[in-house]
Amino acid sequence: MAEELLRVEHLKKSYQSKEVLHDINFAIHKGEVVALLGSSGSGKSTLIRTLNGLEDYQGGTITFAGETVHPSKATWLALRQRIGMVFQSYDLFPNLSVLDNILLGPLKVQHRSRAEAEEDARKLLASVNLADYADRYPRQLSGGQKQRIAIVRALALHPEMMLFDEVTASLDPEMVRGVLDIMTDLAKRDMTMIVVTHEMNFAREVADRVLFLSDGEILEDRQTAEFFAHPATKRAQEFLASMEF
Amino acid sequence: MLASGIKVLFAGQNMQRLLGGFLVTLRVAIIVLILGGILGVLLGALRTLHNRPLRIILRIYLEIFRIVPTVVLLFVAYYILPQTFGLNLPGEEVAVLVFTLWTAAEMSDIVRGALESVPVHQKESGLAIGLTQAQLFRYVLIPQAIPVALPGTINLATRIIKTTSLLLMISVMDIVNVGQTLVEANGHKNPSAAFWIYGMMFILYYILCAPLSQWAKRVEKKRLERANG
Ligand SMILES: Nc1ncnc2c1ncn2[C@@H]1O[C@H](COP(=O)(O)OP(=O)(O)OP(=O)(O)O)[C@@H](O)[C@H]1O
Ligand SMILES: [Mg+2]
Numbered sequence: 414m415a416e417e418l419l420r421v422e423h424l425k426k427s428y429q430s431k432e433v434l435h436d437i438n439f440a441i442h443k444g445e446v447v448a449l450l451g452s453s454g455s456g457k458s459t460l461i462r463t464l465n466g467l468e469d470y471q472g473g474t475i476t477f478a479g480e481t482v483h484p485s486k487a488t489w490l491a492l493r494q495r496i497g498m499v500f501q502s503y504d505l506f507p508n509l510s511v512l513d514n515i516l517l518g519p520l521k522v523q524h525r526s527r528a529e530a531e532e533d534a535r536k537l538l539a540s541v542n543l544a545d546y547a548d549r550y551p552r553q554l555s556g557g558q559k560q561r562i563a564i565v566r567a568l569a570l571h572p573e574m575m576l577f578d579e580v581t582a583s584l585d586p587e588m589v590r591g592v593l594d595i596m597t598d599l600a601k602r603d604m605t606m607i608v609v610t611h612e613m614n615f616a617r618e619v620a621d622r623v624l625f626l627s628d629g630e631i632l633e634d635r636q637t638a639e640f641f642a643h644p645a646t647k648r649a650q651e652f653l654a655s656m657e658f
Numbered sequence: 659m660l661a662s663g664i665k666v667l668f669a670g671q672n673m674q675r676l677l678g679g680f681l682v683t684l685r686v687a688i689i690v691l692i693l694g695g696i697l698g699v700l701l702g703a704l705r706t707l708h709n710r711p712l713r714i715i716l717r718i719y720l721e722i723f724r725i726v727p728t729v730v731l732l733f734v735a736y737y738i739l740p741q742t743f744g745l746n747l748p749g750e751e752v753a754v755l756v757f758t759l760w761t762a763a764e765m766s767d768i769v770r771g772a773l774e775s776v777p778v779h780q781k782e783s784g785l786a787i788g789l790t791q792a793q794l795f796r797y798v799l800i801p802q803a804i805p806v807a808l809p810g811t812i813n814l815a816t817r818i819i820k821t822t823s824l825l826l827m828i829s830v831m832d833i834v835n836v837g838q839t840l841v842e843a844n845g846h847k848n849p850s851a852a853f854w855i856y857g858m859m860f861i862l863y864y865i866l867c868a869p870l871s872q873w874a875k876r877v878e879k880k881r882l883e884r885a886n887g
Contacts, residue, residue, distance in 0.1 A: 467782055493788040504783035508801040517797055518787035563783070570787060 415443040418478060418574060418605050419464070425472035426456075426463055426629075433459055434629045437473070441574075444603040448616035448637065451626035452652055457609045460626065461576045464607070465489075465498045478573065494522060497567030498576040501583055503559040505551035511538070511562055512547040518570045530569070537565045541595055557588025564595055574605040581612060613656045617641050625649045664854050672840055676855070680862050686750060687819045690757040694818075695811070697758065698765020703795060705770040716766065723763035728821055731756050757822065764814055772807035773799050805881050812874035816867045823863070 419441040426434035433456050441447055449457050462468045464475065466489030475482040477496070482488055505514050512534060519530035538544050541561040551559055560580055567575060577596065581589045593615050600606060600619045610616055616623065616637070623640040625633035627648045633640060644650045667673055705716050723731070735756045739745045747755070776799050784798040844851040 465786060467785065490788055490790060493786060498786040500779060500783065500786075502777075502779045504777070504779040506780065506783070506798055506802075509797075517789070521793055521797065522788040566787060 415445070417441070418443045418445075420476040421464070421473070422476070423473035424460075424463065424470055424475065426459055426468060426470045432471075432629065434463070434470070437629075437631055439624055439631060439634055441605060441607070443573075443605055445622065446600045446604075446606045446608065446620045448620035448623045449607055449609045449626060450616065450623055450652070452655070455626045456629040457626055458578050459629075461498070461578055461607055461609060465493060465496055465576055467498075494518070494570045495573045496576065497570060497572035497574070499560070499563050499567050499578070499580050501579040503556065503563045503580075503583075505554075505559050505562060505566070507551050509550075510547070511543070511549050511551070511554075514551070514562065515566045515569045518566065523570060534565070534569055537568055538562075540598075541565055542591075555588060556584050557591050560584060560588075560592050561595060564592070568599075574607070575599065577606065577608045577610070579609050579611065581610070611656070613641075613653070625652070627652075664850075667851075667854050667858060669844075676840070676858060677862075680859075682750070683819070683822045684866070686753055686757065687815075687822045689754055690761050690818055690822070691815055693754070694758040694761025695765055697762035699769050701762055701766035702769025702773065705766060706773045707791075720763045720767055723760045728756070728760055731760065753822070757818065760821075761814065761818055764817075765811070768807050768810040768814065769803065771810075772803035775806050776802045805877075805884075809874045809878035809881070812870050812877065816870045816874070819866055819870075820863065 417440050421437055421439055424434055424437040425432060437460065439447075449461065451457050459468060463470050466484070469484065477492060482492065505511070506517070509517065512531070515534040515537070516527070516530055519525045519533070520527060523530075535544065535547060538547055541564070543558060543561060543565075546554065546558065546562070551562075554562070564580070580596075581592050584592065589612070593612065596606070596608065596615075597619050608616070608620065620637045623633065623635055623637050624631050625635075625640065625644075625646070625648070627646075632646045633644065633649050635645070640649070641653070644653055667676070701716055701719075705713055707713075732753065735752050736749070739747065739752065773795075780798055780802065781794060784794045789797065840855050841852045
């Protein structure tokens with residue numbers, strides 16, 4: 414089995430006094446694709462935001478690439494270059510062109526040379542079939558195009574792991590496929606990924622494993638085929654029954 | 659009778675003095691706008707940080723400068739600075755100091771509001787690609803906040819120009835001051851002189867402020883059109 418990349422142990426997270434993640438434990442190996450499933454409010458977003466330092470946590474440890482994360486601003490600044498994240502609301506920066514959106518991280522955070530970073534960015538744009546859009550501004554793009562570029566913007570830092578939080582949830586149906594294809598492609602190229610999604614067919618196709626979250630607890634941590642064929646808990650059975658696919 | 663007063667405007671050095679005073683007002687307004695603007699942007703940015711004590715202190719600063727009339731602040735600075743701190747600044751500098759602090763307070767509120775109008779997702783997207791707080795301000799938040807802050811800033815500029823007429827109070831050779839002197843020197847002979855002098859001042863201030871006010875309206879309209887379309 415491949416090397417372990419991420420380990421989460423006894424993670425606890427509260428908003429004010431309300432605990433929303435209770436004792437979360439799991440590990441992810443390099444190249445693994447994990448679907449994080451669960452009904453609305455179960456804590457999926459909170460969990461993956463915590464893994465990118467966008468939320469603090471009140472207990473437990475996160476270990477990334479063998480190193481325990483000591484939560485501090487500096488730690489997360491460094492880690493965010495290695496853990497990319499894409500959100501539901503494709504938030505390209507409206508004041509920057511597509512190319513400048515993509516280059517901001519490589520140039521200002523990683524201090525790479527413009528020539529090299531730009532060549533890289535154009536290659537990435539081509540890989541999502543948007544090579545001709547480098548000089549456009551976000552307001553001139555469709556939702557699907559924006560989301561593909563948001564993915565490219567995260568990939569431009571060459572992260573070791575990617576987090577996706579319902580990246581197709583606000584897209585028009587005809588735009589969804591293009592974005593899912595990019596993620597499928599990434600999975601094939603052995604990117605380590607945690608994917609929160611309501612696209613069950615996609616999860617079943619692409620994920621190696623499923624983490625099923627319910628009320629802030631991981632109720633199931635199973636191989637994908639097993640989870641879909643024989644959900645062990647009543648909650649998971651109900652959840653799968655409620656999803657149309 | 660009314661027409662005879664107009665002679666006062668053009669008698670001797672009067673027109674020159676009037677315009678000279680107007681230029682002092684303008685100079686103070688411009689210096690104040692620049693200094694207060696820069697300070698206000700910094701304070702406004704600080705007010706968006708999650709630092710409670712800092713936010714409270716800056717909030718109190720804003721409220722003081724907003725609640726206490728500017729003329730009172732001017733008097734306090736003009737009489738108390740020299741007496742209590744032995745600081746003897748020329749009138750124009752005291753005015754610049756007070757107006758700058760006032761402008762910075764108002765400006766900080768405009769800037770804070772504009773920065774906070776940028777959706778939180780923009781901020782998180784910036785953090786997610788590893789930007790530091792300073793880079794986030796520079797490349798993401800400030801460029802998006804500028805169009806939001808512009809109309810309010812232009813309106814503030816208009817208010818600054820109007821408020822600088824208070825300089826009369828601390829005997830800077832400001833236009834209102836010159837006008838007042840002229841009225842007093844000529845008033846008993848020529849009662850309509852006041853009409854012409856104040857009328858002239860009205861026109862000068864109007865020429866300065868009306869375009870700004872129009873500009874602010876246009877900018878805001880354009881921004882709203884863009885936001886909705
Ligand atoms: N900023 C916040 N302050 C307080 N409570 C919050 C906050 N964000 C989320 N919560 C609560 O935490 C719990 C988990 O929310 P979370 O957004 O992680 O769920 P989710 O599984 O991502 O749901 P969805 O599928 O609707 O996106 C919910 O009970 C929610 O109300
Ligand atoms: Mg969510």
